[in-house]
Amino acid sequence: MFPLRYQQLHAPAHFLFVATPFSAYDILFWEQIEGIHSSMAESTVSAVVGNIAGLVIEETKFLCAITLQVATLKNDLMRLQGYLKDADSRRRSGNDARAATLVIQIRAAAYEAETVIQAADHMEKRNRLKNGFLGAISRYARLPTDTTTIREIGIEIECVRSKLSEIFASIESLEIVDIGNSNVVEDEPPEELSILQKTIEEDIVMVGFRGDFTEVVEKLVDKENNTLSAVSIVAIGGAGKTTLSRKIYSRMSKHFEIVAWVTASQMFKGIDLLKDILKQIVDDIEEYKLIDQMSEYEVGKKINDFLMQKRYLVVLDDLCEVDTWEQINTTLKIFPDANNGSRVILTTKKKDVADHVEMRNFVHTLKHLDEEESWELFSSKALPSYNRPAINYVHAFEEIGRKLARKCNGLPLALAVLGAYLSKNLNLQTWSDIELGWPVSTNETPQMMRDILARSYKGMPNSYFRSCLLSLATFPEDDIIFVSDLIQLWIVESFIPHTPIHTQEETAHIYVTGLAERSLVQVVEISKAHGWIEKIKIHDNVRQWCIEEARQDGQAGAPSSSSDTMLSYRTSFQNTSAQTLQATTANLRSFFGFGLSSVIVDPKLRLLRVIHVQDSSLKNFNKVIGGCTHLTYLKLRNCKDVSIPSSVGQLLYLQSIDLRGTELEKVVPNSLWDIPTLKHVYVSKVTPPARSSLQPTELLTLALNLDSAGTEYPYHAMAAFLAQMARLTSLTLIVNSMPAEMVKIFANMPHLVDLTMYEFHVLDKLPESHHFPQKLRRLCLYARTINEDPLPILQKLPCLVVLVLKGYGGQTMSCSTQGFPELQELELARNFNTKEWRMQFGSMRKLTSLKLGNFSKMKELPQALLHTNLGYLELTSTFLISQQDSTLKELKRRKCKVNDQYKSNGRMDLVMQGQYQVDMSKYRLTRG
Known part of the structure; x- marks a missing residue:
């Protein structure tokens, strides 16, 4: 049983910590910013009210002693929603510090209310799982410890209500008015994805960059120059360096034997960048697995030896420092010259970095778009061809639009974001007001970009949408984000509302598409099977703006180490090494980590809902996991030194667990399958139970790598287990020499749309087509031998x-x-x-x-x-x-x-x- 009084009602601030490298040395610079601030406060209170309502409805009998208290608490929180918009408006004016404090207090009280009620709910769910004598007693009578807990819950609720009373008194004294719930969610669908796909393809043509594209390509394929040479593309942020480079990289890949792309700005040390290159070019599986243990010299030599035999193209995107180039090539000479026409592309904001390249180097400075090019890009966003027939007075819009396009100073990102914003506001007066009210200070490029992003952000339809955008700042710079992962994260963090028309997953896909339509995220890939966006990335300038926007309510500072205690709900650590991450606050709800090395996380973080860690080495992390009974999302991707504790079955709110690529020290306990709330599971080293007290029948996604669980595998148990998963929409099974009868396990999965099975030993014949799920959109079947032609069956x-x-x-x-x-x-x-x-x-x-x-x-x-x-x-x-x-x-x-x-x-x-x-x-x- 965990204690209830683990936080104080003293209105903590809401910070997002982003730890990033300050230099090539082990010096860390900590940016303290307020996470998802008041825009999230509205969605926070709404989500908490919904969660509390669900718990009370489900557990009315159990909570009868405090039902009235809970109902009153819920009503108070609902009342507060109406005051949030006015309080936030005053906070943003910058003239009312008390209003800013009030917003923070409201959010803190809402979170505490949810925690208190969920503590009682967890106790009840845990009692259901008990076996034997104590289990029988707990189901038909109340144990003394439970009675004590209920009493403590009542006291805690009264504490929260007391805090709410103080908040209402502050509202009255500040004369803040109830202007209703501004968080209305419209179930309005986005543009057709086929149209979005067309728009993306048009963007790839790179308005204004056709000459740049031709010029750089000519340097890459110059047959008269076989010596190793580089092309350095130099421009300010937002000018299109990466877009141009990606197009060139895609087009030129087939002309080289080996290609690799690395983003230098992500890397804390040159060694990380070198390992990334080697992982992309190495063929041998066993050698690949040893890369992380190699020294800097070993990695550099491996790359040199491998590239010496090939004609290669390597892209170093966003190289920020001269020191990085010196480390990866001047010192180690990783790019050999075999006189075979190999090339290096380098993009950077700093010309001195390009000038420092010690090989034959063509420096290409990317110029801003001219007036006609600016209008072409702007109009493609603001007045797209597929929309023009429905627009009245289109010539009037064009006249104002040309003036606005000129004001963007030829910067592609500014043109795209402003144009996309105006496409959602086809009102001549609005366009004219923006053009006439364009501030003089906005002529400065950085400030102009900030103002345009702020306008787009403010124009979003609700605070949920805005929270989704700001949450992207959590991810490392230039990170490619899988939308399926992002959607799961948004849902568990209460950024996605419940609506009468769409499921939360559908609403989240609408939000992703909406961000792409507004040019606030870059679409990397669209799924052919589903038609939705599958991968995105956020532009550096947009990400930096999101961090600045989130910082507004915080008291910005730069603690020198992670031992500084700060109050926080959402924390992100990136590229840290040899650190002990202390509990930044007992209230921490979401913990993110990327590229952590030898990091020990304080097990006192008991209120975590989200743990999202990638490419890291974690020690004793099982102690942290085991104590987080509120945990809803656990992602440990490509991590080391990880074991899942036997107490995982007590994480009764866990919806998503993702252990892909993670080296587990032992098999995942079977108690995992006792969690009734599981929706998405990606695990290896696990076996399904032959019998379980509870089955996760809510599962939507299941990906199992069963090879690592041992050679003897209970296939009949697996078939019986999967037969209960009637709601599955995605199933992936990786098994060595899978028996043929396993091909029938999907017969009772009518909602399945994605199926991957790897790999069967022998498949004589596939089941008849009517035995397959009829909604199946993507099918991957691997076998060593398929005896009968599968196409006549699958074609139906x-x-x-x-x-x-x-x-x-x-x-x-x-x-x-x-x-x-x-x-x-x-x-x-x-x-x-x-x-x-x-x-x-x-x-x-x-x-x-x-x-x-x-x-x-x-x-x-x-x-x-x-x-x-x-x-x-x-x-x-x-x-x-x-x-x-x-x-x-x-x-x-x-x-x-x-x-x-x-x-x-x-x-x-x-x-x-x-x-x-x-x-x-x-x-x-x-x-x-």
């Missing part, structure tokens, strides 16, 4: 968009007219002995991408491919398909992109080791 699945198959050993495969009506991506990989592919006209009409691997006997491509939408064809080890094949020649004539020089990097087996996650959007392997 009505919603299948992405299909990956491995191991069919038959001589022929066939698909008929009208087969695969929705299929867009098809990959047939490894061990295909097919001689003939019989494809009838009318099959796979929507196919856009086809990858064929190890078709060692097939001599020609089916002509029916010419009646699809095929735009990309990849041929790996298809030795007998001639360049003179009539279908192949016609596809090339139609501008289908053909990659017949693709070489596998041999990393598929790393899925089995848990070192890589399957990037399901493209079925390639990406570092976790």
